[in-house]
Amino acid sequence: MAALTSTSPLAGFQRLTIKIGSALLVDARTGKLRAEWLNSLAADIAALKAEGTEVLIVSSGAISLGRRILGLTARNLPLDQIQAAASVGQIALSQAWRDALAEHDVITGQILLTPNITEERRHFINARSTIGTLLALGAVPIINENDSVATSEIRYGDNDRLSARVAAMISSDCLILLSDVDGLYDAPPDTNANANHLPLVKAITPEIEAMAGGAASHLSRGGMTTKIEAGKIATQSGTSMIIAKGTEPHPISAIANGARHTLFTARQSPAAARKRWILGTLDVAGKIHIDAGAAQALARGKSLLPIGVTKVSGDFSRGDAVSIVAPDGTEVARGLAGMNREEADLAKGKQSKVISTMFGELSRTELVHADNLVLLAAGTQTDE
Numbered sequence: 001m002a003a004l005t006s007t008s009p010l011a012g013f014q015r016l017t018i019k020i021g022s023a024l025l026v027d028a029r030t031g032k033l034r035a036e037w038l039n040s041l042a043a044d045i046a047a048l049k050a051e052g053t054e055v056l057i058v059s060s061g062a063i064s065l066g067r068r069i070l071g072l073t074a075r076n077l078p079l080d081q082i083q084a085a086a087s088v089g090q091i092a093l094s095q096a097w098r099d100a101l102a103e104h105d106v107i108t109g110q111i112l113l114t115p116n117i118t119e120e121r122r123h124f125i126n127a128r129s130t131i132g133t134l135l136a137l138g139a140v141p142i143i144n145e146n147d148s149v150a151t152s153e154i155r156y157g158d159n160d161r162l163s164a165r166v167a168a169m170i171s172s173d174c175l176i177l178l179s180d181v182d183g184l185y186d187a188p189p190d191t192n193a194n195a196n197h198l199p200l201v202k203a204i205t206p207e208i209e210a211m212a213g214g215a216a217s218h219l220s221r222g223g224m225t226t227k228i229e230a231g232k233i234a235t236q237s238g239t240s241m242i243i244a245k246g247t248e249p250h251p252i253s254a255i256a257n258g259a260r261h262t263l264f265t266a267r268q269s270p271a272a273a274r275k276r277w278i279l280g281t282l283d284v285a286g287k288i289h290i291d292a293g294a295a296q297a298l299a300r301g302k303s304l305l306p307i308g309v310t311k312v313s314g315d316f317s318r319g320d321a322v323s324i325v326a327p328d329g330t331e332v333a334r335g336l337a338g339m340n341r342e343e344a345d346l347a348k349g350k351q352s353k354v355i356s357t358m359f360g361e362l363s364r365t366e367l368v369h370a371d372n373l374v375l376l377a378a379g380t381q382t383d384e
């Protein structure tokens, strides 16, 4: 793949989420995996990684692959058979990814998600941490919906929105939706020869939504409407989004080399969006009072460890927002608690190794991980 020169639309992105639709991975006629195409994509991914970009994959294809393996040919299958197909197909899908990326010495990890994981902070905080650890270890997470257990009421149903939730959850700065269309048009391109392609969308306005309504892509589960929904989730969370045609080999280097696509620009950086989310939208469930040493450590970007905690108040669970208060009573930071109130109370003032003996070797020893912490510029006086 060509190096990501400053003129590449992908230059500058550090954490890329790439969503691959079933229509690209699975041949619609034979139901078989498009192995050669997948190998070309794997080469692009390896090249991105070699340049220092972190890559996450959201891959569809489990249901299509499973249908063929099980011989389920009927057009409309009942939900239980779709779920069985997903169960069988997911194994084939993960194997295909593992084999394709192993050719380039890239390690893969599988993550299957359900909506409660990206929507509920208690699960979210775990999933974010596991995916972050995989990336830090140099692996590529391969993500899909856990279709074999999800019920119709609690499904994302399409991987466009799932990929946007994942990108937002993991503070990815760009989401690429590879599909069978090369972007957004102002009219359906299949039926309107005068349809104009939009290279850049700076804001998803009602007009943009109306354009998407008329341009459904027939091959993927999510048409253009779900892609625009994904764009809204992504751009509000600091993730730019690219819709590009992925049908030809080497689809990522094609974008880097100027292939046509639509870029939806993020409204702010992922860090700013996350800060705003932690500070602005979450109710504070408890307070953690810290000593001067801990306040200095936080100012240096460290996690909050129980050793520096003097008092805990309120009633919070792991994942809830907590306010962090310095000895002089000012609120110096806010963050997501890594322990619940009872654990925090037991752990406060104790060394991490003592906590490991109390809660077990595998327990987390940070009360608020640096990744889940927002420092307040000038302390805010609290009422306690």
Ligand code: GLU
Binding pocket: 021, 022, 059, 060, 061, 062, 063, 064, 144, 145, 147, 157, 158, 159, 160, 220, 221, 222
């Ligand atoms: N999760 C589904 C699968 O793996 C795909 C959903 C979609 O096509 O968006 O088959």
